[in-house]
Amino acid sequence: MKSSWVRRAGVCLVASALAAVALAACGGSSDESGPPELTFFVAIQPGGTIEEVSKRCSEESKGKYTITPEFLPTDASQQREQLVRRLGAEDSSIDIIGMDVIWTGEFANAGWVEEWTGADKKAVTDKVFPNVIETASYEDKLYAAPFNTNTQLLWYRKDLVKQPPKTWDEMIEQAEGLKEAGSIQVQASRYEGYMVFVNALIESAGTEILSGPEEVDLEQGPTEQALAVIGKLANGGAAPPSLSTSDEDSARLAFEAGESAFMTNYTFAYASAQEEAPDIGKEMGYARFPQVDEGKPSKPPLGGFNLAVSSYSKNKDVAFEAATCLSNKTSQKTAVELDGLPPSRSDLYTDKTVTKAYPGFAQLVKESIEESGPRPTTPAYQDVSLAVQRALHPPDKIDASDTESIYDELKSKVEDAVKREGLL
């Protein structure tokens, strides 16, 4: 366990050291002759996907361009902070941006990324899940080429649980029945991962946080039903001891240590368990993200990265071409092969690389993406996410039997947030 933490910290350090070197190196030397050098700012992937696709596309361009990846930290908020500071200052050293699905509204509205049109648009959206195209679009215009997507499944222990639960209530009941071994791992630290969790529950309950960039929806009945699930989980016997500080990695670690019977987490958890804890890994079952309202199909979380072209790039034409290559079918196969990242093209889910990475559950991943409930698209996304995190954290402050006051707090905070008012 320790080594994994140390490794992560190490990766962070190396990444920031690289960024520092790059900063020092990026002064001058841009007007040398030769093919334009495109800088690709993107989150680091430990399996080496980014290096591999950058190298391949540079070679395939036959001297038209070379792509240099520039790695951002693993933490999503820190990735964004580094990017927005550069984009806010109109930094021309960024050409291609690995854009998290939740940044589209903000980046597009601020005029930081270019719109995709015509043949390029057609090429990069071909056979891509409609849900994913929506995460790359703002006000019906496409701003990025979908690359990888991601979704959460319910992972459970086949040796402890006979039949995977259909609903959250059922799961909490089963977990409480298992006593010691029965905790449920989710992501409930105060960070973006908690927003992912809350949004999936609210969407599954049948409403949504926003119905437009500035329109708050949050229908009272379903929202309270979703909040009750959080309260019931957090205040009952199924909550792990460090629920309020849990993230994807701590959830995975606790599951691999055999401390939990259930976990909602991204697809990386499966490969990780096979490698780090084979005994638990072989008992690892999978099912769809549970329902909030019995009978109403759940809407699992949707993540992933889309590739955008910076408005301040000096080589936009070739940058579009490069981003098209970086996100094409071959690149998506590389991502699933090296890093287990689900492709955004729906036609790849019967491909050998995908079925090998997701043995037995490739179709479940596909279905989960198709029916996912994406997080809201709005230029003020950061404010909305902070507001939701502030209103509902720590999770055990939610009283499952009386959710009205917490609902009012959530709604008023989100209403202020879309108007970008007040402190957050």
Added chain:
Amino acid sequence: MTVNAPANPNPPEAAPAKASSRTRSEHKLAWMLCAPAVLAMLLVTAYPIAYAIILSLQDVDLRFPDEGGFVGLSNYSAVLSSDLWWTDIFNTVFIMLISVSIELVLGMAIALVMHRAIFGRGVVRTSVLIPYGIITVVAAFAWQFAFSPETGFVNNLPLISDEMDWFGGRFSSFAVIIMAEVWKTTPFMALLLLAGLVTIDSQLYEAAKVDGASAWQRFTRITLPLMKPAILVALLFRTLDAFRVFDTIFVMTRGALDTESVSILGYNQLISRLNLGLGSAVSVLIFLCVFLIAFVFVKGFGAKVEEGRPGG
């Protein structure tokens, strides 16, 4: 007024109303010698402060480049009317008071030890200073790992529950944050106090001993009163520093569970939300708080920064 003092260390005994041409040229020289420093100060401190004040009166959001304009004091009223601001002020002051108090007591003890060390003085002083030399973020990660229920050793210690989730509660988080702060900055306190300690004439202690004063009496009647200027300066520096606490909390809790400090609040508005108007208002208010603390120390308690400085 203080500017020309060092340039004129030996004022003429009889100061006539008319300054001689020599003093005048010395004044001029003093100003010219100070000018580069004054310019640099204006450039790196006055300009950003003035710019922050201007931003705080506007509605500026980098994400909405086309919107905005002058809004008067509405950013300030938004901050001051928010519960969050006052909660964060409480958190900051709480952490500041407790950590500085502990640092003062520990720092004094360490200063006495460093002062008394007969052999290996260099080794003792260097080893005490090591925590202060470690980067705050690194130290914060080290302590976070130590207290984490999954990776840490702290929960394996006797008398501590194995299940204790230190960062799962407000005051247990404060305890770890304060401990990390104390560990990191006590050496600084000790060093400032040591500087005050060495200025005390050892004959005073000898005289007191002859008069039959006990060790405790010598400490309270001689050491403390004579060290008052040094103590006040040490407290002033550490209080100002502690009020701006950021790194440790950011690494350990990111401000969750009501452990946020005002600096993190400012960071959230400025860096995360890119709301420069609101964020600058927070920054200016933090600046005013810091100013107020310094004012209370200097005017209220009579701290004299020049006298208490190491070697001063």
